[in-house]
Amino acid sequence: MINIPATIRISLRALRVNKMRSALTMLGIIIGVSAVITMLAVGTGARQRIGEQMASIGSNLLMVLPGSTTSGGVRMGAGTQPTLSTGDAEAIQKECLSVMYVAPVLSGVAQVIYGNQNWSTGITGTTTNMLQVRDWPLSAGRPFTDEEMRSASKVCLLGQTVVDNLFGGINPIGQIIRIKNVPFTVVGVLDAKGQDPGGHDQDDTVYVPVTTAQKKLFGTAFPGMVRIIMVKAKSADDLASAEKEITELLRQRHHIGQKQDDDFTVRNLTQMMQAAEQSTKVMTLLLGAIASVSLLVGGIGIMNIMLVSVTERTREIGIRMAIGAKTWDIRLQFIVEALTLSMIGGVVGIIIGISSSEVVSMLFGWPTVISPVSIFLSFGFSGFVGIFFGFYPAYKASLLDPIEALRYE
Amino acid sequence: MALIETQNINKIYSLGDVEVNALKNVSLSIEKGEFIAIMGPSGSGKSTFMNVLGCLDKPTSGIYLLEGIDVARMNRDELAAIRNKKLGFVFQGFNLLSRTSAMENVELPMLYDGLPAGERKEKVMAALAVVGLAGREDHHPNQLSGGQQQRVAIARALVNNAPIILADEPTGNLDTKTSIEIMELFVRLNGESHITIILVTHEKDIAEFSRRRIFFRDGVVVSDELSGKT
Numbered sequence: 001m002i003n004i005p006a007t008i009r010i011s012l013r014a015l016r017v018n019k020m021r022s023a024l025t026m027l028g029i030i031i032g033v034s035a036v037i038t039m040l041a042v043g044t045g046a047r048q049r050i051g052e053q054m055a056s057i058g059s060n061l062l063m064v065l066p067g068s069t070t071s072g073g074v075r076m077g078a079g080t081q082p083t084l085s086t087g088d089a090e091a092i093q094k095e096c097l098s099v100m101y102v103a104p105v106l107s108g109v110a111q112v113i114y115g116n117q118n119w120s121t122g123i124t125g126t127t128t129n130m131l132q133v134r135d136w137p138l139s140a141g142r143p144f145t146d147e148e149m150r151s152a153s154k155v156c157l158l159g160q161t162v163v164d165n166l167f168g169g170i171n172p173i174g175q176i177i178r179i180k181n182v183p184f185t186v187v188g189v190l191d192a193k194g195q196d197p198g199g200h201d202q203d204d205t206v207y208v209p210v211t212t213a214q215k216k217l218f219g220t221a222f223p224g225m226v227r228i229i230m231v232k233a234k235s236a237d238d239l240a241s242a243e244k245e246i247t248e249l250l251r252q253r254h255h256i257g258q259k260q261d262d263d264f265t266v267r268n269l270t271q272m273m274q275a276a277e278q279s280t281k282v283m284t285l286l287l288g289a290i291a292s293v294s295l296l297v298g299g300i301g302i303m304n305i306m307l308v309s310v311t312e313r314t315r316e317i318g319i320r321m322a323i324g325a326k327t328w329d330i331r332l333q334f335i336v337e338a339l340t341l342s343m344i345g346g347v348v349g350i351i352i353g354i355s356s357s358e359v360v361s362m363l364f365g366w367p368t369v370i371s372p373v374s375i376f377l378s379f380g381f382s383g384f385v386g387i388f389f390g391f392y393p394a395y396k397a398s399l400l401d402p403i404e405a406l407r408y409e
Numbered sequence: 410m411a412l413i414e415t416q417n418i419n420k421i422y423s424l425g426d427v428e429v430n431a432l433k434n435v436s437l438s439i440e441k442g443e444f445i446a447i448m449g450p451s452g453s454g455k456s457t458f459m460n461v462l463g464c465l466d467k468p469t470s471g472i473y474l475l476e477g478i479d480v481a482r483m484n485r486d487e488l489a490a491i492r493n494k495k496l497g498f499v500f501q502g503f504n505l506l507s508r509t510s511a512m513e514n515v516e517l518p519m520l521y522d523g524l525p526a527g528e529r530k531e532k533v534m535a536a537l538a539v540v541g542l543a544g545r546e547d548h549h550p551n552q553l554s555g556g557q558q559q560r561v562a563i564a565r566a567l568v569n570n571a572p573i574i575l576a577d578e579p580t581g582n583l584d585t586k587t588s589i590e591i592m593e594l595f596v597r598l599n600g601e602s603h604i605t606i607i608l609v610t611h612e613k614d615i616a617e618f619s620r621r622r623i624f625f626r627d628g629v630v631v632s633d634e635l636s637g638k639t
């Protein structure tokens with residue numbers, strides 16, 4: 001019968017005898033585990049941030065931009081020529097079956113003044129649908145009414161950053177602010193959203209009716225011109241069909257012939273974000289894999305030391321065998337020893353890994369996330385390394401001939 | 410039934426082309442409670458024979474019955490169990506685990522027998538008391554004299570109540586006075602506990618303590634005599 005507590009005691013004593021050597025052997029595992037933990041923390045943090053930003057942009061989004069991606073053989077940046085109109089937006093809303101909400105956007109940067117405070121911010125001329133498209137609720141007040149939209153009323157919704165910079169404590173609802181010297185009544189405040197994937201503060205914005213933006217704030221090349229049309233598809237599965245429907249509809253509306261290029265571009269934002277998320281995922285795995293190599297090297301270090309230890313303790317093994325140690329008594333003794341080395345190394349590595357993730361996020365400002373999975377994983381992996389690399393030395397020890405082992409000097 | 414019975418045991422070591430016939434047709438019968446000295450010149454096969462008796466080595470041919478059981482058929486782990494329960498070993502060089510207390514050295518056979526901790530401690534104390542080392546349980550081998558170390562080894566051989574103690578030149582590393590003390594301990598264990606003792610020595614004085622002497626020469630038993638001493 002194998003006596004586990006005694007085996008553990010025997011192994012611990014053997015490790016204590018060679019403190020320095022044990023510590024150095026553990027170092028390999030410590031470095032490996034802490035590298036794995038840190039890499040996974042950085043990767044997971046990056047992924048989580050992208051995930052949050054995806055949610056903050058809104059789901060199932062398409063963006064229609066003016067201009068073609070290729071125009072007359074010359075590659076043109078999308079959005080160079082104004083070709084989209086409020087009418088296009090309305091038509092998409094009416095005719096495209098895969099589309100849920102449509103919001104045209106005409107935006108620009110302007111100075112916003114309240115009392116003696118002023119703030120330069122992005123002005124977004126759009127419709128109430130924008131709040132649905134972006135999954136963006138109001139934290140106070142109300143959205144624009146249909147009447148306000150129709151009559152190009154001078155009303156606005158403020159982002160939280162604008163509220164903070166202009167009002168500081170005062171309730172902004174009902175107050176009058178001046179945008180490009182035009183007085184606007186604040187009717188609502190947008191919920192705080194944070195940064196978008198590009199690192200821009202999404203709350204630094206003012207929403208006005210698109211009609212008002214066209215007529216009172218920004219010039220338009222033609223009546224009803226908009227810069228962008230934001231589209232929310234009914235579901236993720238509808239994104240592709242929505243893209244096709246919109247393309248067909250706009251080609252028809254813009255009288256584009258069979259051989260001509262589109263004068264607009266439909267971008268699938270959700271797909272782009274997912275691609276970004278996917279690439280971070282791959283990067284995380286890659287970093288983790290590289291870090292695992294050092295864990296592997298640590299494991300080889302353990303095997304090396306265990307082989308030395310078996311040779312050094314040949315006589316001890318002979319004594320134990322003479323006294324009645326069976327094959328697995330000897331094997332377990334050395335496996336437990338290797339396991340102890342790797343597990344202690346693993347625990348220390350986890351602690352160091354967690355601290356160094358903190359340091360990384362403090363020094364570089366990267367978000368890091370320690371997932372319990374990565375901790376379990378590294379703990380389990382270091383245990384596996386101990387057993388795996390401890391087995392061969394243990395196996396060798398158990399095969400020794402007791403007489404020869406006893407004679408070993 | 411004899412405690413130990415060997416029939417025509419041969420042990421041949423092959424070293425390349427050369428074959429060393431270390432034991433030649435050794436047939437012996439040993440009863441329970443005997444005190445035997447195995448003697449003979451160096452290289453005569455004494456240690457080889459002890460290793461066979463100790464189930465550490467298997468004979469090339471012949472039969473070895475231990476308590477009537479044919480040991481040749483046993484595998485490694487079964488032999489380990491036999492050594493653990495039936496045999497106690499005492500070596501010339503003591504063979505204690507260094508950096509390990511007397512207590513833990515004596516405890517060792519019981520660890521491999523799976524005895525609970527409480528029982529182990531009790532038995533260790535009793536065995537150390539028998540060999541006259543009560544109170545030394547926490548000493549490490551390097552804190553003990555040669556004689557004391559050999560006593561620890563004897564306590565280790567006793568602790569599992571093995572009926573046989575095999576001692577290969579147990580006094581080889583000890584001075585005369587200490588050797589006599591160790592031999593007196595063996596005599597006492599043999600007399601009081603009826604433990605069968607088989608020891609190897611080439612010293613006549615040491616062999617005097619036994620009641621039966623077996624002489625080896627070139628792997629052959631050349632004489633097997635009972636002394637008048639009882």
Ligand SMILES: Nc1ncnc2c1ncn2[C@@H]1O[C@H](COP(=O)(O)OP(=O)(O)O)[C@@H](O)[C@H]1O
Nearest residue numbers: 422424429431450451452453454455456457458
């Ligand atoms: N492992 C071995 N390999 C080869 N020859 C051995 C081995 N062990 C012992 N011998 C030989 O067997 C003979 C008997 O040895 P041994 O039993 O040790 O003698 P003793 O103990 O009586 O001095 C010697 O000739 C020795 O050289």
Ligand SMILES: [Mg+2]
Nearest residue numbers: 455456457577
């Ligand atoms: Mg010898």
